[in-house]
Amino acid sequence: MSLPRFAVALSLFLLLSPALRAAERDADAPAPHPPGAAIASAHKLATEAGFEILHAGGNAFDAAVAVSSVLSVVEPISSGLGGGGFFLLHDQRSGKDVFIDARETAPAAATPQAYLLANGDFNRDRAENGPWAAGIPGLPAALVHLAKNYGKLPLKTSLGPAIRIARDGFPVYGRLVRGYASRRDVMDRYPGTRAVFQVNGQALKEGDLFKQPDLARTLQLLAERGHDGFYQGEVAKKLIAGVKAEGGQWTAKELAGYQVREREPLRFKYRDWQITTAPPPSSGGVAVAQMLQILEAWDLAKLDEVHRTHLTVEAMRRAFRDRTFYLGDPDFVDIPMKTLMSRDYAAGLRATINPEKATPSDIFSGQPTPLEDDETTHFSIIDGDGNRVAATQTVNLLFGSGLIPPGTGVLLNNEMDDFALKPGTPNAFGVMGFEANAPKPGKRMLSSMTPSFMESADEVAVLGTPGGSRIITMVLLGMLGYDQGLGAQEVAALPRFHHQWYPDVISAESGAFSPQVADALRKMGHTVDLPGDTASGGRGSSHVWGNLQTVSWNRRSNTLTGGADPRNPVGEAKVELSQPAAP
Template identity: 65%
Template sequence: MGSAWAKTPGAVSAVPVATQQVVAPKGAVVASGHQLATNAGIQMLRMGGNAFDAAVAVSSTLSVVEPISSGIGGGGFFLLHDARTGKDVFLDARETSPESATPEQFLDAQGNLDINKSQNGPWSAGIPGLPAALVHLAERHGRLPLNVSLAPAIHIARQGFPLYARMVKGYEERKDVMDRFPASKALMWQDGDAPEVGELFKQPDLARTLERLAAGGYDGFYKGETAQLLLKAVADEGGRWTPQELGSYAVKFREPLRFSYRNWSVTTAPPPSSGGIAMQEILQTIDGGWNLNAMSRVEQVHLLTEAMRRAYRDRTIYLGDPDFVKVPMARLQSKEYAAGLRATIHPQKATPSDLLIGQPAPLEDDETTHFSIIDSEGNRVAATQTVNLLYGSGMVAPGTGVLLNDEMDDFALKPGTPNAFGVMGFEANAPKPGKRMLSSMSPTFIESPTDVVALGAPGGSRIITEVLLGIIGYDQGLSSQQVAALPRFHHQWLPDTIYAEHNTFSPQEIADLEKMGHKVTVQKTWGNLQTVRYRKTDGTVDGGTDPRNPVGSVQTLRRAVIKVAR
């Protein structure tokens, strides 16, 4: 079966803004990876909260019900639009490297990368950033007190929720690691044996940790009792965090990336995300030379693949934490550079990746989560959060219920040595105290004269191409749900293959791509795209949730009648 977006005729027609009547949103919409998290966001909106209060509720609830993907022991990126001021803000709550985590600490006695240390347990964990983001959202952008917006997550952590298949399967894959840590095993073996689908999963320690966060704000996590428990847990397992680096964690405020594609303005994630730069390169490379809507399916895939190949090569060589590395942003964002890339693309032949010099960089796993929100005032949030591998480091800090991330593996811990995903990195992404590891997370807004959209996805290195295909899908006139359901393909430069979901290409399309010199690798489905849209022409709102995820949900709400003063 071919991709839906490739078969949708025509693009969204351009309507001059000056001649178009803009209608305010007639309601709100929330899309997330779990029904309970979507419900929590809707609950805040019913209480008179705005999109940012809903984001605190959704994010914290996902931290409870999707520990396989994210949690307050991890981090994330939040793209925010304030309708009152018209400003966009990119909130960087990525984890940071502890001072102790020098590259030498991750080598074994023979000087090889110690995979166990980089992926499991305390040494694999960066300083968490998500709690600081929740506090900032509530205090600076929300209307409701933090203890109100955290209440759904606290309630669910204490009362429990039914285990679902992805959580159980993820534990089976990480069992050998998680069972090493007593608090992790106790959490998963609540009834005395391994977890099963449908069992009630309670997290009383996490409920108490969230209560301290609700009562004390920033200090309720990064200082005081929770901080002491985290520091002790890391030390007891042989790691080293200091009270100073935990207590001084701060979110970063970065200018979002902005560019245009056809009729759309795109606002997206800047470094230390690689997503925005890569999407801009790909779309500018295509937009300056070809109209995808006028091409055959195979021609579209070929050209997008070639643009992906070049953007991922540049991701590897140039990108890292901009507070530590000089990223050549002006060059990578320029249309002239895109034109140079375009000139190297043969319209009928694949370019072997080994002709593009460089080496691949570390990419995070696909166990991440995303949610999107638009409220009735036009505020919007696109947020992606993660703990990296399945269940992060596998280590729960005793007494906290906090599952620590394993984001240190996203650094280039030893140049030229593959990380968990068989890829390597350079000095630009080497760990240093306080440095943030490179990410693919790409929360994004797109806006045309007629539509406002928030979208994003998990998927590791494939996040970028998931969101990219979503943008193209909206441009080709698909509904929000059709965009969330799009069949996917991906090329990341190395290995030199087009990865495709099993329902993306027909046998004839694969044969045609192979004649061009492409290799096609068919795999199981991936990703979990969540998107919401507001139509400026009539004020209607809608959303799409990825059908690959049976517990995901999208829910709309008519205008809230309760208002809470700022």
């Protein structure tokens, strides 16, 4: 694939430790620890913050607090303290994996009826914009939880870079300017938002210094008081007042009562890999497990591109159908996990695939039921002890709900749209849901975020990406890339395609398919949606997708590498090597 000429997106550093030189160990034995640390994030300042904390004596989990919080400052288009996220952790000393669920929760007032117009139609503006679009944020609680339970340094130290950057500012980059322009009609509704993103009534321009003193104050209170610094006291009062001023209905009790959940990650085998990934309320881990277990019967590397793509799409189709009907918040919904994760169930789905012909999605409707931008961010970390973090965080759409409660600097999410607010009605990403994902007070909306680990006898990989419903299929393609022997950079640059059951269309980014491959897939019965192409029955999919961040550790050669997604125009790819100690 010939990628467009975007600047390389991700800042990547490799810090090599002299303590573990390859010459000092058996060349045939896997290294017990990496030779240093690797961090891959969507912004150079976030990656640098992670290394600042490692240099201060922190571990991967302290670094995750720093990277996450700095991304909350420099990427408000994608994530922030007003949103949520998932953190997949591996503690090398204990061998324990844990999944930190910091997904937003539904306010009690956010009933399905609240999102209907007087005539019964779905009120999409309320679902996507302003106070009713926002769930109770989870990211601040996650940062406190990580520092308290897994880090080595005080929260004040790990939040230090974010506080400094919010106070002193950073240069505005092009994606922020373009994103604001595309959402300005919404963001200009709210005085708190205008106060942050405008100077004398004018929007920030590329190269301007973007200072956020209110956000710095909020981060400082979080650093000093932990959970109570955000969910109670000064910040909480301002959040509630700002939401109520715009017609929303948050309460002090539900804000103060927010807690992260520690969940057991999903684990399954694919060929020679042990996969550790996100459980519900993420739909991603279940869907990726289903897709890979369907595909494991074929040696994909030996197939031609057309048949390899066809089979992969058919696996995507079946997994997304199950996502629609069965998945939701496991604290509220009885999910048939044993069946959905079963190899026997996957074999049954596989048996319905015709190797030469597309399966129309309406065949899988199951029973008579209504039919049903990808701005998020991800970072990956491996430290010198072998601890690792895969974290995906979001405010959902570009700049979330667009609402900043005055005096907080906190841009609120619009994750309520990820609920099935009206059963069978597609959300902003075109995916549907039914009762399993209907809103209830305190319930967490279904997500596609899929932070994941891959581990074989020779290699450990950490990966994830933003991308809405396409997150799942981008992670799938990344895992298939690692299985085919690609390096981290090659995995990050892989061309991307996607199918989500409904609409019954293969969408693809620029350069993903040659005209010959696209035509062959159409002859199999697929509708193929290429960028700008509506004549063939597609809708004209977007140019490029996602911002996959990945790091890998080859335990045989004891080397670390990172994948810089070339689609993201922010930052640069960078390597930092320390000098080995003298023999």
